[in-house]
Amino acid sequence: MSDAKYTLYYWPMAFRGCFISYQFAYKNEPLTLAGTWESIAAMNAEQPEEQVIPCTGPPVLFEHETGRYLSQTPAIILYAAGKLGLAPTDPFETAMCMKVQMDCNDVLMEICRYNGSTMWTRDEWVQFRTRRLPRWMRVFEESVKRGFIGKEQVTFADISVFALFGTMTRCLPELNGDLLQHAPNVYQLCKRMGETPSLAKAVELDEQRAGKTYCGGQIERRFGRCWRETI
Numbered sequence: 001m002s003d004a005k006y007t008l009y010y011w012p013m014a015f016r017g018c019f020i021s022y023q024f025a026y027k028n029e030p031l032t033l034a035g036t037w038e039s040i041a042a043m044n045a046e047q048p049e050e051q052v053i054p055c056t057g058p059p060v061l062f063e064h065e066t067g068r069y070l071s072q073t074p075a076i077i078l079y080a081a082g083k084l085g086l087a088p089t090d091p092f093e094t095a096m097c098m099k100v101q102m103d104c105n106d107v108l109m110e111i112c113r114y115n116g117s118t119m120w121t122r123d124e125w126v127q128f129r130t131r132r133l134p135r136w137m138r139v140f141e142e143s144v145k146r147g148f149i150g151k152e153q154v155t156f157a158d159i160s161v162f163a164l165f166g167t168m169t170r171c172l173p174e175l176n177g178d179l180l181q182h183a184p185n186v187y188q189l190c191k192r193m194g195e196t197p198s199l200a201k202a203v204e205l206d207e208q209r210a211g212k213t214y215c216g217g218q219i220e221r222r223f224g225r226c227w228r229e230t231i
């Protein structure tokens, strides 16, 4: 029987769920990963009034001891970071980590086009890749330079940045060069984090579980087409 104190409900891929699972993994804290394509689709189809926590989509964290559920990635990370010792003690520094984490969340929303509400066209993808994404990368690069992330004491923000760009470049390796060009310090940070044995193991499990699936569904298939047409 697992000695995990928490269960994470998410699609069987890394995308947004790994922002949470990597926090646990980094600290070698067991976490049960739950969710199949069918069960998460069923969870999303439930009415808010009948859901364990009213939300539009996972990740959802379940705390075994208290029977409580929490949704929204930043809220889950903030809560878990407190439990795992990954949040700074100074409230302003914690808020700064949240700023970085929510920057990551914004990038995810942009890259998955607000959960596939519109599909990438070749031109829009080229625009995004040549303008908006480099700007985002520079935002994170400047965050390293200003000491918000990448310090000796690893925080939930560092792990979030790894979850964002480590996963993005693992699943879409064509973007490795973009990250190296626009955010060399972020590239190095992700490399360092990825070499941590506990995180390396979690990434390997994600790779075994879902291969290089990035955000799943139709939007993922559209990515494939954008790549073929632009590279």
Ligand SMILES: N[C@@H](CCC(=O)N[C@@H](CS)C(=O)NCC(=O)O)C(=O)O
Pocket: 015, 016, 044, 056, 057, 058, 059, 071, 072, 073, 074, 105, 115
């Ligand atoms: N703001 C939420 C977004 C949650 C979210 O969009 N989840 C996706 C999976 S990555 C989903 O399944 N959404 C279904 C939907 O929005 O209908 C968070 O940060 O957790």
